[in-house]
Amino acid sequence: MKPSSATAPVVEIRRATKRFRTPEGQTVHALAGIDLSVNPNEFVTLLGPSGCGKTTLLRTISGFEALDDGSIHIQGRAMNHIPPHSRPVNTVFQNYALFPHLSVGDNVGYGLAVRKVPRREREMRVGEALEMVGMNGMQQRSPGQLSGGQQQRVALARAIVNRPALLLLDEPLSALDRHLRQTMQRELKSLQSELGIAFVFVTHDQEEALTMSDRIVVLNGGHIQQEGSPSEIYNRPVNTFVAEFIGESNRFQGMLEPFDGQFSRLRLEDGDTLTLMSPASGAADALHVMLRPEQFCVHKPTEAAEEYASLCGRLAQKAFVGRDMEITLETASGRPIKAALRGHDSRTLAERNVGDEVTLWYATSAPHVIAA
Amino acid sequence: MNTTDTASSLEASRKPRLFRVPRNVHWGLLGLLGPVTAFLGIFFLMPLVIMAIFSLLEPGLYGGVVWSFYADNFGRILGWANGPIEEFDIVYLRILMRSFRIALITVALTLLVCYPVAFWVSRLPPRRRNFCLFLITLPFFASLIVRLYAWVLILRPSGFLNQLLSTLGAIREPIELIYTETAVLIGLVYIMVPFMFLPLYASIEKLDRQLIDASYDLGAGRIATFRRVILPLTMPGIMGGAILVFIPTLGNFIVPSLLGGAKVLMIGNLVEQQFLYARNWPFGAALAMLIMSVVLALLMLYVRTTLKRRSPRGTAAKPRTKDRAEGLT
Ligand SMILES: Nc1ncnc2c1ncn2[C@@H]1O[C@H](COP(=O)(O)OP(=O)(O)OP(=O)(O)O)[C@@H](O)[C@H]1O
Ligand SMILES: [Mg+2]
Numbered sequence: 001m002k003p004s005s006a007t008a009p010v011v012e013i014r015r016a017t018k019r020f021r022t023p024e025g026q027t028v029h030a031l032a033g034i035d036l037s038v039n040p041n042e043f044v045t046l047l048g049p050s051g052c053g054k055t056t057l058l059r060t061i062s063g064f065e066a067l068d069d070g071s072i073h074i075q076g077r078a079m080n081h082i083p084p085h086s087r088p089v090n091t092v093f094q095n096y097a098l099f100p101h102l103s104v105g106d107n108v109g110y111g112l113a114v115r116k117v118p119r120r121e122r123e124m125r126v127g128e129a130l131e132m133v134g135m136n137g138m139q140q141r142s143p144g145q146l147s148g149g150q151q152q153r154v155a156l157a158r159a160i161v162n163r164p165a166l167l168l169l170d171e172p173l174s175a176l177d178r179h180l181r182q183t184m185q186r187e188l189k190s191l192q193s194e195l196g197i198a199f200v201f202v203t204h205d206q207e208e209a210l211t212m213s214d215r216i217v218v219l220n221g222g223h224i225q226q227e228g229s230p231s232e233i234y235n236r237p238v239n240t241f242v243a244e245f246i247g248e249s250n251r252f253q254g255m256l257e258p259f260d261g262q263f264s265r266l267r268l269e270d271g272d273t274l275t276l277m278s279p280a281s282g283a284a285d286a287l288h289v290m291l292r293p294e295q296f297c298v299h300k301p302t303e304a305a306e307e308y309a310s311l312c313g314r315l316a317q318k319a320f321v322g323r324d325m326e327i328t329l330e331t332a333s334g335r336p337i338k339a340a341l342r343g344h345d346s347r348t349l350a351e352r353n354v355g356d357e358v359t360l361w362y363a364t365s366a367p368h369v370i371a372a
Numbered sequence: 373m374n375t376t377d378t379a380s381s382l383e384a385s386r387k388p389r390l391f392r393v394p395r396n397v398h399w400g401l402l403g404l405l406g407p408v409t410a411f412l413g414i415f416f417l418m419p420l421v422i423m424a425i426f427s428l429l430e431p432g433l434y435g436g437v438v439w440s441f442y443a444d445n446f447g448r449i450l451g452w453a454n455g456p457i458e459e460f461d462i463v464y465l466r467i468l469m470r471s472f473r474i475a476l477i478t479v480a481l482t483l484l485v486c487y488p489v490a491f492w493v494s495r496l497p498p499r500r501r502n503f504c505l506f507l508i509t510l511p512f513f514a515s516l517i518v519r520l521y522a523w524v525l526i527l528r529p530s531g532f533l534n535q536l537l538s539t540l541g542a543i544r545e546p547i548e549l550i551y552t553e554t555a556v557l558i559g560l561v562y563i564m565v566p567f568m569f570l571p572l573y574a575s576i577e578k579l580d581r582q583l584i585d586a587s588y589d590l591g592a593g594r595i596a597t598f599r600r601v602i603l604p605l606t607m608p609g610i611m612g613g614a615i616l617v618f619i620p621t622l623g624n625f626i627v628p629s630l631l632g633g634a635k636v637l638m639i640g641n642l643v644e645q646q647f648l649y650a651r652n653w654p655f656g657a658a659l660a661m662l663i664m665s666v667v668l669a670l671l672m673l674y675v676r677t678t679l680k681r682r683s684p685r686g687t688a689a690k691p692r693t694k695d696r697a698e699g700l701t
Contacts, residue, residue, distance in 0.1 A: 097586040111590035
């Protein structure tokens with residue numbers, strides 16, 4: 001191995017463009033100039049609403065779709081004219097796509113058999129791969145005799161047995177029930193770090209994306225909206241789309257008032273104000289500001305109390321969802337504000353009724369200014 | 373645990389009723405199946421039985437049968453001389469072998485024609501797909517004889533094909549097409565294509581395209597994917613079509629008599645001759661019985677091999693629920 005290969009990206013995608021003609025004669029820009037690289041041993045998640053181009057991007061990497069423009073390099077090799085079966089990439093399909101006429105062992109050994117790996121080595125590697133997904137000893141079963149979760153594991157084993165440079169997973173967990181999905185999320189993550197294979201994982205479940213990924217790529221309309229670590233994406237969304245798409249958020253839009261030495265205030269269209277600790281841009285522009293529901297509290301903290309500001313309103317809705325009390329507050333101007341409170345705050349609110357006046361506090365450093 | 377207990381107790385409480393219900397169903401079933409069974413028994417099984425008996429009787433001198441046991445009908449098929457003017461000759465066996473060969477080639481050719489077309493049709497958008505299926509069944513609307521005479525017009529020395537070829541300058545003299553085995557094969561393939569196409573199409577349409585993608589993804593090229601995934605998964609359609617083509621082709625006598633003339637006899641012609649012209653019913657019956665038993669034997673062989681291949685190698689439903697529980701923990 002060359003010394004550089006440890007740090008060189010496994011996949012490098014430049015200005016990837018893909019257009020589809022729909023039967024109605026329109027053109028869909030499924031990929032509109034995507035730049036993305038994936039490093040070795042990285043868990044990258046493609047996240048976005050339905051139709052944003054996630055599957056298309058995976059299929060161009062695996063070779064099932066040809067790019068209209070741009071390039072894809074895998075391990076430094078240009079892939080534009082390399083057919084799917086010659087790419088060092090394997091895919092875990094959404095509904096598993098196990099071969100129904102082959103046993104579990106033959107399914108897992110398919111890639112090895114095609115590459116003429118000798119039988120004994122094949123059996124050994126199939127056993128190892130099944131062992132990794134906790135399915136060893138089931139070689140003789142037919143896929144029809146497996147549960148959904150087991151089929152999922154076999155599909156995984158069938159892909160990793162080939163030791164690909166990159167594993168592509170297109171919503172592999174969406175067909176599983178919630179409990180099994182969480183189990184598989186944990187297993188997938190540990191499998192990935194154990195194998196040291198780069199994963200590109202597609203989901204439209206943001207929670208899944210946040211818990212599993214090293215890096216999240218948020219797509220919309222064939223464009224990358226933002227890429228970054230889960231906490232970056234969650235806490236510092238660069239635009240309103242990402243802010244709205246990931247997690248719950250309260251979005252405020254208003255004109256910035258001049259900095260008064262300690263705070264600046266955002267005057268909202270309907271008369272409310274939001275207090276911010278000195279924002280980076282001093283310009284008196286129209287600004288978007290985001291506050292997450294969990295950034296509110298009911299009891300004003302005693303420490304650094306001067307750094308907190310409040311919003312008042314009537315309690316419009318409340319719902320106890322286990323760990324959190326989720327409420328909607330309606331300010332005097334009728335603006336709804338979502339808040340999620342826990343612990344002492346949650347218990348306090350449990351005693352309030354819908355219609356009561358409630359004051360919510362937030363740290364003035366909490367509101368996140370969105371660039372555009 | 374609780375749920376399974378209640379489920380089993382529910383089942384137990386229902387059991388006595390389950391025993392009562394079928395009794396009523398039984399009569400209804402008998403009423404439904406009885407007439408059909410009687411109809412088939414009389415009009416399908418009886419003629420077969422009569423033929424089976426006839427094949428073991430002595431042919432009468434001027435047609436009809438003599439009611440005494442006579443094994444020579446089968447002996448004659450194998451080549452033994454029948455009467456003073458004949459010598460030991462395996463002419464019938466030769467015709468039988470030719471029929472098998474022609475039937476097998478017909479199966480192979482229809483398969484070759486239909487497989488790619490079925491694949492192509494299954495990928496069309498639904499409306500055009502249905503139109504293509506309609507086109508495939510279109511020949512059924514016209515009489516077989518008329519369609520075969522059309523082939524006579526095409527293939528004969530002064531026919532369309534020869535005229536076309538000579539206008540194009542490809543040939544000087546008309547080529548001999550009609551009354552050859554090639555002509556018989558053309559005719560048989562022509563009439564048998566729909567019978568191959570429909571079962572083939574049914575199994576190809578069911579084929580999950582994602583399995584083909586999965587095969588490519590795992591490193592298999594086009595040929596390997598065809599051999600390892602597409603072919604095995606469409607095998608039921610291939611075998612179904614092969615059976616539907618092979619059996620009627622083997623017994624076909626219209627095509628060889630119209631397009632093969634007297635030169636390319638098939639076993640069906642032989643049977644026809646024995647019944648209609650030679651008035652030797654026992655020999656005709658023996659020939660028919662032989663074809664039928666060979667076909668039945670082949671079918672049974674096929675059924676047995678596929679049953680063996682499809683029987684689950686692992687264990688059935690019971691351990692499955694246990695594994696699912698394990699998977700959850
Ligand atoms: N073969 C095709 N022909 C025409 N349009 C296509 C084709 N494949 C995808 N598209 C279009 O390209 C866009 C992106 O599709 P894609 O399947 O990549 O979405 P996705 O992000 O995977 O969505 P989902 O979350 O629903 O799976 C969609 O608008 C889709 O309609
Ligand atoms: Mg998709």
